[in-house]
Amino acid sequence: MSGKERDVALKLRGITKKFGDFTALNGIDLDIYDGEFITIVGPSGSGKTTLIRLLVGMDKPTAGDIFLRGARINDVPASQRPTCMVFQSLALFPHRTVGQNIEFPLKIRNVPVKARRQRAMELVSLLHLPTDFYGKNVTHCSGGERQRVALARALAFDPEILFFDEPLSALDFRLRKTLEKELKDIHRETGKTFVYITHSLEEAMVMSDRIAIMRAGEIEQIGTPDQIYNEPINRFVAEFMGEVNLFPVRAGSGGRLEATEFDGTFAAPESGLRPGQEGTLMVRPEVIRFLAPCEAADCVLEGTVYNEYALGSRMQYNVRVGDKMLSVEKLREDRYTGDLDSKVLIGWDVEDSRILAAGD
């Protein structure tokens, strides 16, 4: 996960895909490293499904090249690529049992029946499925069981790269959380390269070594979950990464910023904004504190608490500053104890804020 140089398993250069006049992918460059768990995240329509179809071989790019360990594979059909995909619908074969589904890729390769069965049983236990599931009708399996069967079938194929097209999206919240972690464990267990597509950033954060954020057919930012979370390059990425306070500021004299939508000046993080220039300041809700009277902070604002919301282990507050609502998040034990609508001071440390590039 850290430090050591890894080989590039899959290299994308200038991948473009057009459907008629519509450009679904616009010049994507991406390196996917051996053994990593990379997640491609984007809202619907961002082109992520189109991208994965190209990577799997179910479609061909209009322009650009895909290299698998240095060999160009643009025109190699899916059936001849050493990669495979877990479909959003899972695409389990309804006329086959759990065991026959898992053995399918081995049967195609004429693996002898005994070896096939042994491998299937290994995978059944790796994925925590009961051993008597071998002969079970897949259509009688629950959602979570079907996920595991689909993953086992893909692993039986022994792919160099395993692709996932939002397979967890249809499951309920708790099962999804369990399977996300399980998937990450399987990734550790097998050491294979996982490429995962989802529209859910939470899912990406839990599982991935790296995250690529897509918008409108282009990759906006690639990095580790920490990098993406702490150093989003623009408003789109910042907002995609969860609740965030964003407000326009202008660099004043003496290295201070002033908010343009309400009264307030703060210390400026390293920004590169020249005096008079405008930018967007990002402050995550969890870095904002309620200040005790006379308590100091790098940046201080005065506002009123508008409302509070319980989020399980955390509490969230909307604080009105001028006409602007700022979001503040606290652990339950640090919760705000005063009344609604009473005046409060909120503040944050300058290194927890960040200037985003102008524009969106």
Added chain:
Amino acid sequence: MQSEQNREGFLCSLPVLALLAAIFVAPLLVIFGFSVMPGKTFSLLQAPTLENFATIVNQTYYQSLLWSLGLSFATVVILLILCYPLAFAMAKVFGVFANVITVLVVLTLFVSENIRLFGWVLVLMKGGLLSGGLNAWFGFQMDSLLYDVPAIVFGMVYVYLPFMLFPLVLGIAMVPEELRQAASDLGASRWTVMREIDLPLALPGILVGSMLTFVLCAGAMAESKLLGGQKVIVMADEIETAFTYGQNWPLGSALSVVLIVLIGFVAYFVLRRVDLDQILGKV
């Protein structure tokens, strides 16, 4: 609530049930009754006997039955091979163009079967459209293609093609595209996808199409009469003769009963494997 709905449903279907009882079940019962009457009688009040069935076995009537079943079987096999690729293309490849083919195929059903078969007589007869045309243009001499078994099979294939094609299209359309992609992604060649995914999952359509055409062919006689020139006497032909020229209702009834029971068995075994609701659109 449930039982009330059931009662309403029963009341609504009462007219149809009455009609079916009068025009479908009653004649069948009469046929079954006559089949155990002594030969050449027109009364249902004689002592029952199995002599008609003995006649079928002892005389050559069983040959007609074998011909009917054999011709039907051959027709079904040929239709399967002919229609599967077309049905696959209509379900998966052609898109809107498939509707044009559907309309064209359905249009042929607007013309009476006999008239269409007479058309083929004109084409296939000696000096007809085909042999005459070849002779005139290329000096190629050929005999009539009519009045033999291949011509009968050809006629059946031609007439019953829609009844195989449309169930196949429905059956193949039921195979989810993602399953085919997944199989191929897991390394399956096109042939393997067809063997492992398409055929098993389209089986309901394949079975229904085969059964429909088999049943229709087994009861057909126009093809053997018009194109086969009665070189082969099929079962339906024997039944007609027994009832008309033969004036032997009991024998005709017994022949009918044999055919009905045989086809009934085929239909039963096929339909047991098929969920008709699934094919005819889920409710």
